[in-house]
Amino acid sequence: MAVGIFDSGLGGLTVLDAVARALPEVPFVYFGDNAHAPYGVRDADDIFNLTCAAVERLWLEGCDLVILACNTASAAALRRMQETWVPDDKRVLGVFVPLIEALTERQWGDNSPPREVAVKHVALFATPATVASRAFQRELAYRAIGVDVEAQPCGGVVDAIEQGDEILAEALVRSHVEALKRRMPMPEAAILGCTHYPLMEHAFRAALGPEVAVFSQANLVAESLKDYLNRRPEFLGSGRVSKFLTTGDPQRVSDKATQFLRRPIRFEAA
Ligand code: DGL
Numbered sequence: 001m002a003v004g005i006f007d008s009g010l011g012g013l014t015v016l017d018a019v020a021r022a023l024p025e026v027p028f029v030y031f032g033d034n035a036h037a038p039y040g041v042r043d044a045d046d047i048f049n050l051t052c053a054a055v056e057r058l059w060l061e062g063c064d065l066v067i068l069a070c071n072t073a074s075a076a077a078l079r080r081m082q083e084t085w086v087p088d089d090k091r092v093l094g095v096f097v098p099l100i101e102a103l104t105e106r107q108w109g110d111n112s113p114p115r116e117v118a119v120k121h122v123a124l125f126a127t128p129a130t131v132a133s134r135a136f137q138r139e140l141a142y143r144a145i146g147v148d149v150e151a152q153p154c155g156g157v158v159d160a161i162e163q164g165d166e167i168l169a170e171a172l173v174r175s176h177v178e179a180l181k182r183r184m185p186m187p188e189a190a191i192l193g194c195t196h197y198p199l200m201e202h203a204f205r206a207a208l209g210p211e212v213a214v215f216s217q218a219n220l221v222a223e224s225l226k227d228y229l230n231r232r233p234e235f236l237g238s239g240r241v242s243k244f245l246t247t248g249d250p251q252r253v254s255d256k257a258t259q260f261l262r263r264p265i266r267f268e269a270a
Contacts, residue, residue, distance in 0.1 A: 002027040002239025003225070004058030004066035006051070009037035009162045010253070011196030012069030013261055015095065018218035019067070020242075022226050027242040029061045031270060034248030038158040039072040040127025040194070047129065048077040052085060054247075055092055057270055062239025065091045067225060071193050071217075072127045075135035091235050095217050096139055098224035099191065103215060104143040108227055117144045119189045123180050123212070125204065126193035128153040136193060150184040152176050158196045164256045170203040177207035192216040199260045245270040 003023075005016045009032050016030050031054050033039075039047050051073040058066045068074045074094030086092050101108065104117045124136055131153040140147060154176045160169035180187075190212050192198055198216045205214055229236060244267040246253045257265040 001236035002029050002061060002063045002241070003229075003236065004028075004055070004061065004063030005030045005069050006054050006058060006066055006073070007032055007068075007070040007195055008039040008050075008072065009034045009158065009196070009248075010257055010260060011158070011161070011194060011199070013257055013265070014195050014198040014216070014218045015067065015069035015221050017261065018222040019225050022219075022222035023229070026229075026236065027240060029058055029063050029239060029242065030244045031058055032244070032246045032248070032253060032267070034162065034246050034253050036247065037162050038127065039070065039076075040129045040153075040158055041155075042129060044076045044080075044129075044133075047073055048080055051077045052081060055081070057245065059090060059237075061243075061245075062237045064089065064237035065093070065229075065235040067221065068092060068094045069195050069221070071095055071130045071195065075126075075130040075133040091232075093225075093228070095195065095221050096135060098220040099193075099215060099217050100136070100139045100143060101224075102220050103189065103191070104140070106143055108224065114141065114143055114145045116146055119213075120147060121184055121187045121189075122147055122149045123184055123187035123190040123208075124149055124151040124193050125154050125176060125180070125190065125197060126151065127158060128155055130193055136191070148184075150180060150187070152180040154194070154197075157200065158194065161196050161199055161260070162256070164259055166200075169200050173197075173200050173203040174207045177204065187212055189213045189215060243268060
Protein backbone atom coordinates (compact mmCIF):
# COMPACT_ATOMS: atom_id res chain seq x y z
CA MET A 1 0.00 0.00 0.00
CA ALA A 2 2.91 2.38 -0.62
CA VAL A 3 2.69 5.86 -2.15
CA GLY A 4 5.57 7.40 -4.10
CA ILE A 5 6.90 10.90 -3.44
CA PHE A 6 9.13 12.41 -6.10
CA ASP A 7 11.33 15.50 -6.19
CA SER A 8 14.38 16.60 -8.14
CA GLY A 9 16.28 16.50 -4.86
CA LEU A 10 15.82 17.27 -1.18
CA GLY A 11 12.84 19.64 -1.37
CA GLY A 12 10.17 16.94 -1.49
CA LEU A 13 11.28 15.80 1.96
CA THR A 14 9.32 18.77 3.34
CA VAL A 15 6.20 17.22 1.76
CA LEU A 16 7.17 13.69 2.80
CA ASP A 17 7.39 14.74 6.46
CA ALA A 18 3.89 16.20 6.36
CA VAL A 19 2.25 13.29 4.48
CA ALA A 20 3.93 10.72 6.76
CA ARG A 21 2.54 12.59 9.79
CA ALA A 22 -0.95 12.77 8.28
CA LEU A 23 -0.98 9.09 7.15
CA PRO A 24 1.20 7.18 9.66
CA GLU A 25 -0.04 3.77 8.50
CA VAL A 26 0.99 4.31 4.83
CA PRO A 27 4.53 3.38 3.68
CA PHE A 28 6.12 6.06 1.48
CA VAL A 29 8.90 5.58 -1.06
CA TYR A 30 10.83 8.80 -1.69
CA PHE A 31 12.76 9.35 -4.91
CA GLY A 32 15.21 12.27 -5.14
CA ASP A 33 16.75 12.81 -8.55
CA ASN A 34 19.72 14.55 -6.94
CA ALA A 35 22.08 13.64 -9.81
CA HIS A 36 20.02 15.86 -12.12
CA ALA A 37 18.97 18.67 -9.75
CA PRO A 38 18.23 21.48 -10.18
CA TYR A 39 15.37 20.98 -12.64
CA GLY A 40 14.47 24.67 -12.50
CA VAL A 41 17.01 25.63 -15.17
CA ARG A 42 16.13 22.75 -17.58
CA ASP A 43 13.76 22.87 -20.54
CA ALA A 44 10.31 21.28 -20.53
CA ASP A 45 11.30 18.16 -22.57
CA ASP A 46 14.19 17.44 -20.27
CA ILE A 47 12.00 17.83 -17.16
CA PHE A 48 9.34 15.56 -18.74
CA ASN A 49 11.86 12.79 -19.55
CA LEU A 50 13.57 12.88 -16.15
CA THR A 51 10.26 12.95 -14.27
CA CYS A 52 8.84 10.01 -16.27
CA ALA A 53 11.97 7.94 -15.56
CA ALA A 54 11.67 8.64 -11.82
CA VAL A 55 7.94 7.84 -11.75
CA GLU A 56 8.54 4.51 -13.54
CA ARG A 57 11.10 3.63 -10.87
CA LEU A 58 8.49 4.34 -8.18
CA TRP A 59 5.95 2.15 -9.97
CA LEU A 60 8.52 -0.68 -9.71
CA GLU A 61 8.44 -0.17 -5.92
CA GLY A 62 4.70 -0.89 -5.91
CA CYS A 63 3.60 2.76 -5.78
CA ASP A 64 0.59 3.08 -8.10
CA LEU A 65 0.08 6.66 -6.94
CA VAL A 66 2.99 9.09 -7.19
CA ILE A 67 2.96 12.66 -5.88
CA LEU A 68 5.21 15.05 -7.77
CA ALA A 69 6.43 16.95 -4.68
CA CYS A 70 8.16 19.27 -7.12
CA ASN A 71 6.53 22.40 -8.50
CA THR A 72 8.88 22.50 -11.44
CA ALA A 73 7.85 19.01 -12.62
CA SER A 74 4.20 19.74 -11.73
CA ALA A 75 4.32 22.94 -13.79
CA ALA A 76 6.42 21.80 -16.74
CA ALA A 77 5.58 18.08 -17.15
CA LEU A 78 2.51 16.91 -15.25
CA ARG A 79 -0.19 17.86 -17.71
CA ARG A 80 1.69 16.20 -20.60
CA MET A 81 2.27 13.09 -18.47
CA GLN A 82 -1.40 12.82 -17.54
CA GLU A 83 -2.58 13.40 -21.12
CA THR A 84 -0.10 11.18 -22.97
CA TRP A 85 1.75 8.81 -20.68
CA VAL A 86 0.15 7.68 -17.38
CA PRO A 87 -1.77 4.36 -17.81
CA ASP A 88 -5.32 3.99 -16.44
CA ASP A 89 -4.30 1.91 -13.44
CA LYS A 90 -1.79 4.49 -12.17
CA ARG A 91 -2.08 8.07 -10.92
CA VAL A 92 0.41 10.96 -10.85
CA LEU A 93 -0.66 14.07 -8.94
CA GLY A 94 1.03 17.45 -8.49
CA VAL A 95 1.38 20.00 -5.70
CA PHE A 96 -0.08 23.12 -7.32
CA VAL A 97 -3.80 22.63 -7.00
CA PRO A 98 -4.03 22.10 -3.19
CA LEU A 99 -2.09 25.34 -2.72
CA ILE A 100 -4.29 27.35 -5.04
CA GLU A 101 -7.45 25.89 -3.48
CA ALA A 102 -6.19 27.11 -0.08
CA LEU A 103 -5.34 30.55 -1.42
CA THR A 104 -8.73 30.89 -3.10
CA GLU A 105 -10.65 29.38 -0.15
CA ARG A 106 -12.07 26.48 -2.18
CA GLN A 107 -12.90 22.91 -1.26
CA TRP A 108 -11.68 20.03 -3.41
CA GLY A 109 -13.83 19.56 -6.51
CA ASP A 110 -15.44 23.03 -6.34
CA ASN A 111 -15.54 23.81 -10.05
CA SER A 112 -17.73 26.89 -9.82
CA PRO A 113 -16.70 29.90 -11.97
CA PRO A 114 -13.83 32.14 -10.86
CA ARG A 115 -14.77 34.64 -8.17
CA GLU A 116 -13.29 37.46 -6.09
CA VAL A 117 -11.16 36.29 -3.15
CA ALA A 118 -9.72 38.01 -0.08
CA VAL A 119 -6.12 38.30 -1.28
CA LYS A 120 -5.40 40.77 -4.09
CA HIS A 121 -1.59 40.98 -4.18
CA VAL A 122 0.31 37.71 -4.22
CA ALA A 123 4.07 37.22 -4.39
CA LEU A 124 5.14 33.95 -6.00
CA PHE A 125 8.65 32.61 -5.35
CA ALA A 126 9.56 29.68 -7.59
CA THR A 127 12.22 28.24 -9.88
CA PRO A 128 12.88 29.88 -13.27
CA ALA A 129 11.12 26.96 -15.07
CA THR A 130 8.02 27.18 -12.87
CA VAL A 131 7.79 30.96 -13.34
CA ALA A 132 8.29 30.62 -17.11
CA SER A 133 5.51 27.99 -17.37
CA ARG A 134 2.92 30.43 -15.93
CA ALA A 135 1.15 27.32 -14.58
CA PHE A 136 0.43 29.02 -11.27
CA GLN A 137 -1.31 31.97 -12.92
CA ARG A 138 -3.25 29.59 -15.21
CA GLU A 139 -4.56 27.48 -12.30
CA LEU A 140 -5.35 30.62 -10.32
CA ALA A 141 -7.30 32.17 -13.21
CA TYR A 142 -9.64 29.10 -13.26
CA ARG A 143 -10.65 29.91 -9.67
CA ALA A 144 -10.17 33.60 -8.85
CA ILE A 145 -10.51 37.02 -10.44
CA GLY A 146 -8.75 40.26 -9.64
CA VAL A 147 -5.61 38.74 -8.11
CA ASP A 148 -2.36 40.44 -9.04
CA VAL A 149 0.54 37.93 -9.05
CA GLU A 150 4.15 39.07 -9.09
CA ALA A 151 6.50 36.15 -9.72
CA GLN A 152 10.16 36.05 -8.73
CA PRO A 153 12.35 33.37 -10.37
CA CYS A 154 14.70 32.47 -7.51
CA GLY A 155 17.79 31.38 -9.45
CA GLY A 156 20.46 29.62 -7.38
CA VAL A 157 18.45 28.80 -4.25
CA VAL A 158 17.82 25.10 -5.06
CA ASP A 159 21.45 24.67 -6.07
CA ALA A 160 22.70 26.19 -2.80
CA ILE A 161 20.39 23.91 -0.78
CA GLU A 162 21.45 20.83 -2.75
CA GLN A 163 25.11 21.79 -2.04
CA GLY A 164 24.29 22.16 1.67
CA ASP A 165 25.31 25.86 1.61
CA GLU A 166 22.74 27.41 3.98
CA ILE A 167 24.55 30.77 4.16
CA LEU A 168 24.46 31.23 0.40
CA ALA A 169 20.83 30.04 0.25
CA GLU A 170 19.84 32.62 2.89
CA ALA A 171 21.65 35.45 1.09
CA LEU A 172 19.96 34.51 -2.19
CA VAL A 173 16.52 34.38 -0.53
CA ARG A 174 17.06 37.89 0.89
CA SER A 175 18.06 39.29 -2.49
CA HIS A 176 15.13 37.61 -4.31
CA VAL A 177 12.64 38.96 -1.74
CA GLU A 178 14.14 42.46 -2.10
CA ALA A 179 13.88 42.23 -5.90
CA LEU A 180 10.24 41.22 -5.67
CA LYS A 181 9.41 43.96 -3.16
CA ARG A 182 10.77 46.58 -5.55
CA ARG A 183 8.00 45.53 -7.97
CA MET A 184 5.29 44.73 -5.38
CA PRO A 185 6.08 46.58 -2.14
CA MET A 186 3.13 45.24 -0.10
CA PRO A 187 2.10 41.66 -0.98
CA GLU A 188 -0.63 40.25 1.31
CA ALA A 189 0.42 36.69 0.68
CA ALA A 190 3.61 34.97 -0.42
CA ILE A 191 3.68 31.54 -2.02
CA LEU A 192 6.75 29.37 -1.52
CA GLY A 193 6.24 27.72 -4.91
CA CYS A 194 9.14 25.29 -4.71
CA THR A 195 9.28 22.44 -2.21
CA HIS A 196 12.91 23.26 -1.40
CA TYR A 197 11.95 26.70 -0.07
CA PRO A 198 10.30 25.59 3.21
CA LEU A 199 13.82 24.50 4.19
CA MET A 200 14.60 28.26 4.09
CA GLU A 201 11.18 29.40 5.38
CA HIS A 202 12.77 31.34 8.28
CA ALA A 203 14.78 33.41 5.76
CA PHE A 204 11.71 34.12 3.61
CA ARG A 205 9.66 35.12 6.66
CA ALA A 206 12.41 37.38 8.02
CA ALA A 207 12.83 39.16 4.66
CA LEU A 208 9.08 39.47 3.99
CA GLY A 209 8.11 40.77 7.43
CA PRO A 210 5.35 39.64 9.81
CA GLU A 211 2.44 41.18 7.91
CA VAL A 212 2.82 38.86 4.89
CA ALA A 213 0.97 35.50 5.10
CA VAL A 214 3.32 32.76 3.89
CA PHE A 215 1.77 29.74 2.14
CA SER A 216 3.89 26.63 1.82
CA GLN A 217 2.72 23.35 0.47
CA ALA A 218 3.59 20.50 2.79
CA ASN A 219 0.52 20.47 5.06
CA LEU A 220 -1.85 21.41 2.24
CA VAL A 221 -0.62 18.50 0.11
CA ALA A 222 -0.89 16.13 3.10
CA GLU A 223 -4.54 17.05 3.70
CA SER A 224 -5.33 16.71 0.04
CA LEU A 225 -3.61 13.29 -0.24
CA LYS A 226 -5.52 12.02 2.79
CA ASP A 227 -8.75 13.13 1.21
CA TYR A 228 -7.79 11.57 -2.16
CA LEU A 229 -6.95 8.18 -0.61
CA ASN A 230 -10.28 8.16 1.26
CA ARG A 231 -12.04 8.59 -2.05
CA ARG A 232 -9.74 6.34 -4.13
CA PRO A 233 -8.22 3.66 -1.83
CA GLU A 234 -7.61 1.44 -4.88
CA PHE A 235 -4.56 3.60 -5.66
CA LEU A 236 -2.72 2.47 -2.56
CA GLY A 237 -0.14 0.31 -4.36
CA SER A 238 1.30 -3.09 -3.44
CA GLY A 239 4.56 -1.74 -1.88
CA ARG A 240 5.02 -2.47 1.83
CA VAL A 241 8.30 -0.78 2.77
CA SER A 242 9.20 2.89 3.28
CA LYS A 243 12.53 3.88 1.73
CA PHE A 244 14.56 6.76 0.34
CA LEU A 245 16.03 6.41 -3.15
CA THR A 246 18.43 8.77 -4.87
CA THR A 247 20.19 8.97 -8.22
CA GLY A 248 22.97 10.87 -6.44
CA ASP A 249 25.65 9.65 -4.04
CA PRO A 250 23.62 8.03 -1.20
CA GLN A 251 26.05 9.01 1.59
CA ARG A 252 26.29 12.64 0.49
CA VAL A 253 22.54 12.95 -0.03
CA SER A 254 21.84 11.31 3.37
CA ASP A 255 24.18 13.84 5.04
CA LYS A 256 22.48 16.84 3.41
CA ALA A 257 19.00 15.49 4.16
CA THR A 258 19.96 14.94 7.80
CA GLN A 259 21.40 18.49 7.93
CA PHE A 260 18.25 20.15 6.58
CA LEU A 261 15.57 17.96 8.17
CA ARG A 262 17.46 17.76 11.49
CA ARG A 263 16.78 14.04 11.84
CA PRO A 264 18.69 11.01 10.52
CA ILE A 265 17.67 10.00 6.98
CA ARG A 266 19.37 7.17 5.06
CA PHE A 267 19.18 7.12 1.27
CA GLU A 268 19.98 4.14 -0.95
CA ALA A 269 20.95 4.09 -4.64
CA ALA A 270 17.92 4.18 -6.95
N1 DGL B 1 11.69 21.22 -5.34
C1 DGL B 1 11.60 21.56 -6.74
C2 DGL B 1 10.36 22.43 -6.95
O1 DGL B 1 9.44 22.35 -6.14
C3 DGL B 1 12.91 22.15 -7.16
C4 DGL B 1 13.13 22.13 -8.60
C5 DGL B 1 14.56 22.21 -9.04
O2 DGL B 1 15.22 21.17 -8.99
O3 DGL B 1 14.99 23.28 -9.50
O4 DGL B 1 10.26 23.16 -7.90
